[in-house]
Amino acid sequence: MRIDVLTIFPEYLAPLGQALLGKAAAKGLVEIGVHDLRTWTDDVHRTVDDSPYGGGPGMVMRPEPWGRALAEVRRPGTRLVVPTPAGRPFTQTVAAQWATEPGLVFACGRYEGIDQRVADDAAAHGPVSEVSIGDYVLAGGESAVLVMVEAVTRLIPGVVGNAESVEFDSHADGLLEGPSYTRPASWRGHDVPPVLLSGDHAAIARWRRAESVRRTADRRPDLLAGVQLTAADRAALDADA
Ligand SMILES: C[S@@+](CC[C@H](N)C(=O)[O-])C[C@H]1O[C@@H](n2cnc3c(N)ncnc32)[C@H](O)[C@@H]1O
Numbered sequence: 001m002r003i004d005v006l007t008i009f010p011e012y013l014a015p016l017g018q019a020l021l022g023k024a025a026a027k028g029l030v031e032i033g034v035h036d037l038r039t040w041t042d043d044v045h046r047t048v049d050d051s052p053y054g055g056g057p058g059m060v061m062r063p064e065p066w067g068r069a070l071a072e073v074r075r076p077g078t079r080l081v082v083p084t085p086a087g088r089p090f091t092q093t094v095a096a097q098w099a100t101e102p103g104l105v106f107a108c109g110r111y112e113g114i115d116q117r118v119a120d121d122a123a124a125h126g127p128v129s130e131v132s133i134g135d136y137v138l139a140g141g142e143s144a145v146l147v148m149v150e151a152v153t154r155l156i157p158g159v160v161g162n163a164e165s166v167e168f169d170s171h172a173d174g175l176l177e178g179p180s181y182t183r184p185a186s187w188r189g190h191d192v193p194p195v196l197l198s199g200d201h202a203a204i205a206r207w208r209r210a211e212s213v214r215r216t217a218d219r220r221p222d223l224l225a226g227v228q229l230t231a232a233d234r235a236a237l238d239a240d241a
Pocket residue numbers: 082083084085086107108109110111112113114131132133134135136137138139140141142144
């Protein structure tokens with residue numbers, strides 16, 4: 001997958017070359033380009049913002065540098081992702097869909113955001129997703145892009161090794177993952193649930209599913225609406241009631 005990020009703070013994206021992503025790039029699974037939006041400004045001050053039409057506080061990112069940058073960086077048909085707190089939620093389902101695409105271009109906003117015409121115009125050249133990573137407001141799109149790129153790329157086959165399976169992660173099947181344990185079997189008076197030491201794989205799978213359902217009901221009951229619960233799942237919930 002080819003990933004391009006447009007930003008006025010290219011150095012902010014340095015973590016994209018680290019850890020799992022750095023290894024994925026070294027293996028040729030992901031190719032990442034970070035571009036300074038100011039390259040596409042046309043004045044001596046390299047201006048990217050201006051005051052908002054209609055008045056109000058703050059500044060808005062001007063459309064012209066964005067238009068020129070996207071014309072050069074975005075291949076036709078590639079998805080443009082515009083992070084914004086006013087966007088549709090970015091979820092694991094969205095990440096899984098994007099992980100199947102050949103390329104993504106991310107446009108990092110700053111100030112009050114990017115002139116709306118940039119996203120509107122870009123829709124003529126491929127899909128455009130205005131997405132939010134959560135119900136809070138960040139100072140800029142860069143940290144949101146770090147979050148999204150990591151969530152997407154770890155779903156590309158080969159990026160995550162066997163040591164860290166994505167299949168049983170929280171949100172993979174709409175539920176939260178239950179608790180995990182490692183050695184020692186007893187620590188500070190807290191014992192590992194005995195079933196995990198039993199060697200009975202079917203019993204362990206049943207216990208894990210029940211813990212996953214219970215934890216989801218406790219911490220994120222809203223998620224249960226999107227999950228087909230089995231009779232065993234309902235029994236696990238009833239046992240808690
Ligand atoms: C201060 S915010 C702009 C907020 C905007 N005036 C609003 O209220 O919708 C500046 C930039 O941070 C990024 N941003 C802030 N919160 C975000 C969130 N929850 N998800 C994704 N991007 C976010 C976007 O790139 C946005 O353009």
